[in-house]
Structures are given as structure tokens and as C-alpha cells.
Amino acid sequence: MSTDEYRIRIAKGLCRTWPESPTRVIVAEEIRLHGGDRVAIMGPSGSGKTTLLRMLGALDRPSNGEIEYRLPKRHQSIIWADKNRSSCNASMETLRSIFGFVFQDARLIPYFTVLENILSIPLSRGAAHEDLIERTKKVQLLMREIRLGTTTYSSKKNPFKHRNLFLARISRTMDRQNNGRFLERYPKNLSGGEKRRIALLRALLADPLVLFADEPTSGVDTETGAIVMCKLTEWARKEDRERLLIFVTHSPEETRFYANRWLSFSYAKTGSHHYRLEETRDPSVLLSRHPKGAS
Structure with a gap:
């Protein structure tokens, strides 16, 4: 069950561009993520899923727009935007201390x-x-x-x-x-599956309030993937802390089974490198947008 107080607000028009690339990622509508949410992010390869995750985790800055964070028992919001508008470094360090990350590579x-x-x-x-x-x-x-x-x-x-x-x-x-x-x-x-589960343990042991997972089941067998996702979901459902889980995946079935909020990238213009992020209310739509096995 989501809480009324949001943890993260993604402003409409949040944008990321690169000086030497035609790729452009933009958020089509304001999105508010709450404690208790399990948020899946899907989209075509290269559409900006990992980029969005890194922006939400305050690892990469947006080119335009802002992300607002509201922490429990803290009246002041923390803003992540360009260097001129972001909150002070001390606030950002406080923010990152409640974040946990599971990257595509275990980074052991x-x-x-x-x-x-x-x-x-x-x-x-x-x-x-x-x-x-x-x-x-x-x-x-x-x-x-x-x-x-x-x-x-x-x-x-x-x-x-x-x-x-x-x-x-x-x-x-x-x-x-x-x-x-x-x-x-x-x-x-260690095997690849063992490394992935060790990275998961490292993140969970830090007891974060928000956990970001970038394709946590990629490169592992089906059984290991299910173990990883079940543990992430179990962590997110603990109501005492009203935790927030945000994960990137290529699997529509995984998205429908483990998430209760769905964010999907699509082409802003057919054949272009411009992508827009929208919230999908009906997860069954994801099966037509991202058929099984598609990247």
C-alpha cells in the first residue's frame, strides 16, 4: 500500500541529452513515487532506462528539469537538478545515505x-x-x-x-x-549468479529507504532471477519503513508480477532517438509494447 506522502517527484519535462549523441530522454508527465511502491521501468534498448535510474538515484544530473525528494521526518525537500539549482552537497550526502543500489554488474x-x-x-x-x-x-x-x-x-x-x-x-x-x-x-x-546475490545482500544489509536495481535478473538463470526478485519484493513490502523499490527490467511478466507501478519509455517520434517516459495504468499494455524476448 502506497503512502500519501511521496518520496520522489519527477517533474514534467525532466530531460537528459548528450553533447555528441542524438539521443534525448524526456518525462512526459509529472510522476510521484510513494513509500510502498514497487516501480518497474521498461523501454527499448538505449531508451534511457538506466539513465533515468541513475538520475533518480542522484548519480547523474538531468540536463533540464528537476527531481524532488521528501524524506521521512524532514520538512525540507531536497532538489536534484543542474549544478545551479541543486541542494547543497551535505543534503545530497544525507539523501544518498538512505539509497541502495544493485547495478547490472555486481561491482565487487x-x-x-x-x-x-x-x-x-x-x-x-x-x-x-x-x-x-x-x-x-x-x-x-x-x-x-x-x-x-x-x-x-x-x-x-x-x-x-x-x-x-x-x-x-x-x-x-x-x-x-x-x-x-x-x-x-x-x-x-564465484559464479555470476553468486556475485549478483552478493551485491543484493550488500544493498539490503545497508537497510536503505529507497532501493534502485538495474536489471537485477540479467545474466542469471531463471531460478536465481526469481530468488532475487522475490527477496527485493519482500524487502519492499515491509510496511514498517514504507520502502520504495525502483527496478529496470526487460521482462513484461516480471514487471506485472513484481511491480505495482509501471513506467514505460516509448519513441517520441518513430525512427528517432527521442524517447518519452509515461506511466502505464494497465500493465497488460506492456506485453504489446515489449513482447517477450524483446530488448
Whole structure:
């Protein structure tokens, strides 16, 4: 159930262009996204789905127009627009601290273990080691829920011993007969599906208020994709925080099954590189716009 107070307002006419490209992305109507929404973004390849996601996540600036954010228990809105009209950097840092991201590529740090990668956000924010221990316990519970970590991999040495005293202590709390050993592995020894689920764990562990996922099921098998989407949907449906999930997908079925709001890009002019974003009230329309298997 969506809340009356919106989290994100996308202004009508929000636009993104590129100096050396004919592509132009424009929002056709004002769109307000609320806590409790699960928003799917669809469109042709190159239409601006990832660009829109990055603008909404305050990673890329719009060329024109603005995005307004309203945070719980905060009276002042935060504006993301061009450099002359955006809110101050301190406000933007506050905003980004409640955002979580799952990118198309897992973006794991190659010289970090699985556990270090999952804990990289709280580690970078200076979390106390007692908090890290509690988070590690939560990680192991989440791993079982998304079927990650049961492995015959064996490591006799503690990879954290000489690297981080906090992590060395944490490693002693792990279930070393099951997923504890998996947490000691490095990205080079993981499959694509494992990397994708680790990136999901990293985002969920930060407990964001808004989560942006860019094609979270691309490049993985059907079973892994379903596990990822079910966990994202479960996270979004927790009513205590009124969370907002925004994800990009190429799958109309995935869109209809996991989302309750639908945003779709279409050609502003046939054969052009101009695309317009509109909200679709009837998800069945997506099947005709984006037939199964179309990119």
C-alpha cells in the first residue's frame, strides 16, 4: 500500500541529452513515487532506462528539469537538478545515505572476500565491531533465504587474520561448516549468479529507504532471477519503513508480477532517438509494447 506522502517527484519535462549523441530522454508527465511502491521501468534498448535510474538515484544530473525528494521526518525537500539549482552537497550526502543500489554488474572489490564486500558499506561508514558482528549474523540468515553459501569449499587459514582485527573477530562467529567458508572466498572464485546475490545482500544489509536495481535478473538463470526478485519484493513490502523499490527490467511478466507501478519509455517520434517516459495504468499494455524476448 502506497503512502500519501511521496518520496520522489519527477517533474514534467525532466530531460537528459548528450553533447555528441542524438539521443534525448524526456518525462512526459509529472510522476510521484510513494513509500510502498514497487516501480518497474521498461523501454527499448538505449531508451534511457538506466539513465533515468541513475538520475533518480542522484548519480547523474538531468540536463533540464528537476527531481524532488521528501524524506521521512524532514520538512525540507531536497532538489536534484543542474549544478545551479541543486541542494547543497551535505543534503545530497544525507539523501544518498538512505539509497541502495544493485547495478547490472555486481561491482565487487576483487581483493575483498565475500564478507568484506557485503560489509563494505557499514565498514566505510565506521560501524562499530559489535554492529558488524550483528550484521554478519544477519548476513548468514539472509544467505540461507536466497540459497547462497552452501559449499564444499574449504579454507584452513583465516583470510582476515592479518588484515583487519574486527573482521578476524567476526570470522570466529561464523558457521564455518556451512556459509562461513563461503564468506571467505574471493570474487574470482564465484559464479555470476553468486556475485549478483552478493551485491543484493550488500544493498539490503545497508537497510536503505529507497532501493534502485538495474536489471537485477540479467545474466542469471531463471531460478536465481526469481530468488532475487522475490527477496527485493519482500524487502519492499515491509510496511514498517514504507520502502520504495525502483527496478529496470526487460521482462513484461516480471514487471506485472513484481511491480505495482509501471513506467514505460516509448519513441517520441518513430525512427528517432527521442524517447518519452509515461506511466502505464494497465500493465497488460506492456506485453504489446515489449513482447517477450524483446530488448
